[in-house]
Amino acid sequence: MTPTLLFVQSLNGLQFGLILFLIAAGLTLVFGVMDFINLAHGVQYMVGAYLMAAFSAWTGNFGWALLLALPSALAVGLLLEALVFRHLYDRDHLDQVLATFGVILFLNQGVKFVWGAAPLNVPAPEWLSGSVELADGLLYPVYRLAIIVAGLAVAALLYVLVNHTRVGMLVRAGASNAPMVSALGVNIRRLFMIVFGFGAMLAGFAGAMVAPILSVEPGMGDNILILAFVVIVIGGIGSIRGAFLAALMVGLVDTVGRSFAPNLLRLFLDPATASQTGRAVAPMLIYIFMAAILFFRPAGLFPAKR
Amino acid sequence: MVEPLLELRHLKKNFGALVVTDDVSLAVEPGELHAIIGPNGAGKTTLIHQISGFLSSASGEVLLGGQDITRLSMHERVRRGLARSFQITSILPGFSALENVALAVQARSGSSFRFFGDASRERGLNELAMDCLEQVGLGDRAFATAGFLSHGEKRQLELAIALATRPRLLLLDEPLAGTGHDDSQRVVETLRALKSRITIVLIEHDMDAVFSLADRVSVLVYGRVIATDTPVAIRANAEVRTAYLGEEV
Amino acid sequence: MTELAQTRSAPALPFGRRFELVPVILFAVFAAGPILASASGAEGYVLSLLTRVMILGLAAMSLDLILGYGALVSFGHAAFLGIGAYAVGILASHGSEDALVQIPVALAASAGFGLVTGAISLRTKGVYFIMITLAFGQMLFFLATSLAAYGGDDGMTLPERSRVAGTALIESDVAFYWASFFCLLVTYALARAVVASRFGRVLRGTRENSVRMEAIGFQPFRYQLAAYVLSGMMAGLAGCLLANQTEFVSPAYMTWQRSGELIFMVVLGGLGTLHGAIIGAAAFLLLEEFLPEILHTLGFMLQEDMRARLVENWKMIFGPLLILIVLFARGGIMGLWRRGHHG
Numbered sequence A: 001m002t003p004t005l006l007f008v009q010s011l012n013g014l015q016f017g018l019i020l021f022l023i024a025a026g027l028t029l030v031f032g033v034m035d036f037i038n039l040a041h042g043v044q045y046m047v048g049a050y051l052m053a054a055f056s057a058w059t060g061n062f063g064w065a066l067l068l069a070l071p072s073a074l075a076v077g078l079l080l081e082a083l084v085f086r087h088l089y090d091r092d093h094l095d096q097v098l099a100t101f102g103v104i105l106f107l108n109q110g111v112k113f114v115w116g117a118a119p120l121n122v123p124a125p126e127w128l129s130g131s132v133e134l135a136d137g138l139l140y141p142v143y144r145l146a147i148i149v150a151g152l153a154v155a156a157l158l159y160v161l162v163n164h165t166r167v168g169m170l171v172r173a174g175a176s177n178a179p180m181v182s183a184l185g186v187n188i189r190r191l192f193m194i195v196f197g198f199g200a201m202l203a204g205f206a207g208a209m210v211a212p213i214l215s216v217e218p219g220m221g222d223n224i225l226i227l228a229f230v231v232i233v234i235g236g237i238g239s240i241r242g243a244f245l246a247a248l249m250v251g252l253v254d255t256v257g258r259s260f261a262p263n264l265l266r267l268f269l270d271p272a273t274a275s276q277t278g279r280a281v282a283p284m285l286i287y288i289f290m291a292a293i294l295f296f297r298p299a300g301l302f303p304a305k306r
Numbered sequence B: 001m002v003e004p005l006l007e008l009r010h011l012k013k014n015f016g017a018l019v020v021t022d023d024v025s026l027a028v029e030p031g032e033l034h035a036i037i038g039p040n041g042a043g044k045t046t047l048i049h050q051i052s053g054f055l056s057s058a059s060g061e062v063l064l065g066g067q068d069i070t071r072l073s074m075h076e077r078v079r080r081g082l083a084r085s086f087q088i089t090s091i092l093p094g095f096s097a098l099e100n101v102a103l104a105v106q107a108r109s110g111s112s113f114r115f116f117g118d119a120s121r122e123r124g125l126n127e128l129a130m131d132c133l134e135q136v137g138l139g140d141r142a143f144a145t146a147g148f149l150s151h152g153e154k155r156q157l158e159l160a161i162a163l164a165t166r167p168r169l170l171l172l173d174e175p176l177a178g179t180g181h182d183d184s185q186r187v188v189e190t191l192r193a194l195k196s197r198i199t200i201v202l203i204e205h206d207m208d209a210v211f212s213l214a215d216r217v218s219v220l221v222y223g224r225v226i227a228t229d230t231p232v233a234i235r236a237n238a239e240v241r242t243a244y245l246g247e248e249v
Numbered sequence C: 001m002t003e004l005a006q007t008r009s010a011p012a013l014p015f016g017r018r019f020e021l022v023p024v025i026l027f028a029v030f031a032a033g034p035i036l037a038s039a040s041g042a043e044g045y046v047l048s049l050l051t052r053v054m055i056l057g058l059a060a061m062s063l064d065l066i067l068g069y070g071a072l073v074s075f076g077h078a079a080f081l082g083i084g085a086y087a088v089g090i091l092a093s094h095g096s097e098d099a100l101v102q103i104p105v106a107l108a109a110s111a112g113f114g115l116v117t118g119a120i121s122l123r124t125k126g127v128y129f130i131m132i133t134l135a136f137g138q139m140l141f142f143l144a145t146s147l148a149a150y151g152g153d154d155g156m157t158l159p160e161r162s163r164v165a166g167t168a169l170i171e172s173d174v175a176f177y178w179a180s181f182f183c184l185l186v187t188y189a190l191a192r193a194v195v196a197s198r199f200g201r202v203l204r205g206t207r208e209n210s211v212r213m214e215a216i217g218f219q220p221f222r223y224q225l226a227a228y229v230l231s232g233m234m235a236g237l238a239g240c241l242l243a244n245q246t247e248f249v250s251p252a253y254m255t256w257q258r259s260g261e262l263i264f265m266v267v268l269g270g271l272g273t274l275h276g277a278i279i280g281a282a283a284f285l286l287l288e289e290f291l292p293e294i295l296h297t298l299g300f301m302l303q304e305d306m307r308a309r310l311v312e313n314w315k316m317i318f319g320p321l322l323i324l325i326v327l328f329a330r331g332g333i334m335g336l337w338r339r340g341h342h343g
């Protein structure tokens, strides 16, 4: 367990956590403001990655592709909202879970239909490829650093939007007391659409950003969706701040846990058992973490609703 | 003096900065019907919530028959003989009226961890439940689905459910609210019949009912008990008249 | 009877009171399964499809016990299927091949898991409950993928079906069919008794108004937990059967998608009727099985390659179909049936 390795893994965890945050932010707002449980949020992330792949193949330029992918992801989100989600807002959570589950089936197959089942690759832009030397002999890929920077920038932007704009104020009010907001004469449908579209675009952005480092394939949104749910539940539903902290925690616990659980266990167990148990425990860590947090705080770390 | 059945000692409750129950001390003697009156927002419902364990208290004590029940949860208090009705009707809407009551009977007779045998056909439970329904004048509606009863009938059903737990102390939160004249007469008669058998704490806005039923009346204003006395004395109390009765009577 | 259709879930009247046609027909069809299968000309295929329907029907029914009667939306129910299946697989790989050992172990393991995770999950409400059950399901899924000794990601093949008291009683597909039928029938009868019992009445009452239940002296948590454990054990039994049918055990039995499918089966059939869940499972599996062929037939005027593409991408139709069912068929298949019968 060298310090260098720990540092690199922490950076990876940070990067993963920020991606999770981009997805979880939209999810927690949609959830908090509309009380709408959207399983299809993960496929928005997948759609973002596919759009990125498509546009990047078409334009041959990372920047243009990103610029085209974002509004397209937004359009897909708004289309889904109008066709499906809108009709589910006043249904119970069970119906919402099921109908959005149907959307997942459709879109997972839909991308196969359009782009085939084989994974796609997206090249990272020239100026972000390669590695930098962070410290003596410590190389780190530039593109991953770029993701960290972009993630932090979006988090900052989100902070400003939520805390210092009128829409942001309505969103915060909506998350703690939605009937109140509509009683104040705010067009709640439009607010929902804005929040929804914005959330879809953030998830799409996350997908577009990871496209060069992951393979773009059907179903890639499914597991990340579950992680995003873990994040918002830990953070407290409806709380952006909670989502941010929880995303970083989950990212770090997962990434660092995977590489160090066997080492840590070696302190208590013989090496063979330790590495086996470690590999078994590592992927479960965040779920244990979540169960532990909910055990002590049944409404998450920063509950937005009273 | 007899030991009070219910005793509140320096009970407090606040919602944030709003103090809703402000140092309430009160003794309800066995067998009496003790009415609590006060303007809207005085904290009457909150007090009932605290006594029944639906809400926890910030400080102070609740004693039932001399035993401290302050820390007990709602269902434990029920098992010690404390039943309540809700100001906002709370029933099982999908169950028949009879089953609503039969469940309350079931709660105090034998284990409910029985996995076999049709509960709805347990004669012992149904007979006692029917008894309670008849006491409140709802016998002929026993098989109606509770959610489809009229508002007045639902209030009567709540009373029957509370009775079925065989309480020593019954807490009633505005049982007459929203009922028509006939229904309300019926509930008053039911209470009159009950008061010889059960100790009752009654919250009610209908002053005719309060003054005809109550043995003693406490007046709650802004979370404080400003007077506790016989109905006659309360009517004559100048402070009460200005604080409360003046605006209504 | 008219008021029954009003509530979304279980009817107000308990079951014992009236004769019910639907479950009788349902089990008659299952009982005729082997005959139907041999008449169909594709005996092995039909028999194995029907066996699968019964096994997943059992799992869906167990979920209905807490979802339909307790309003507990558990999103991790597939975990119990996995526990049952792995109990069979792990014991078999250590030489315990007898169902009389495997099933009790599976039931005990399911009960233990249900007790621990249920006690934690039931502290939370609503969406948090959905998510924490999902998290426990995922935990078990990842645990299974890391069990290198038992196949890890890939799972493991069973050497043969479980033995019963040392004999190869359920080795043939027909015998296994009857074994599954027997399990389903007994569990169904048990579940119906439970639902109508004192315990079941408290559970149903808690679903409708848990504050009211507390105000008459019940502690909802204890009953919900017991129901959760019971339901988990039933699903564990289904897991044992599933492993035996496919003679294969893998983490794929407990993906969160599988949990989602189980919820879907229950809702499709109609919440809070027990047999509705079995019918929902049947409808779901048959749709999944035959939708490609239906599409093939419907696409007769398309060109051959377009037609093939349509069939290949049948899930693109399946997904929207699910959405339409949620949006328009409230009360599920049992709801439609009831409406049809009572105007």
Ligand SMILES: Nc1ncnc2c1ncn2[C@@H]1O[C@H](COP(=O)(O)OP(=O)(O)O)[C@@H](O)[C@H]1O
Residues within 6 Å of the ligand: B015, B018, B020, B038, B039, B040, B041, B042, B043, B044, B045, B046, B047
């Ligand atoms: N859950 C709550 N949160 C905040 N304030 C409350 C809550 N419940 C009651 N209150 C406030 O406490 C005061 C007393 O309410 P309540 O006990 O219902 O009065 P009453 O029954 O005498 O009309 C009111 O001002 C009410 O607005």
Ligand SMILES: [Mg+2]
Residues within 6 Å of the ligand: B044, B045, B046, B087
């Ligand atoms: Mg009140």
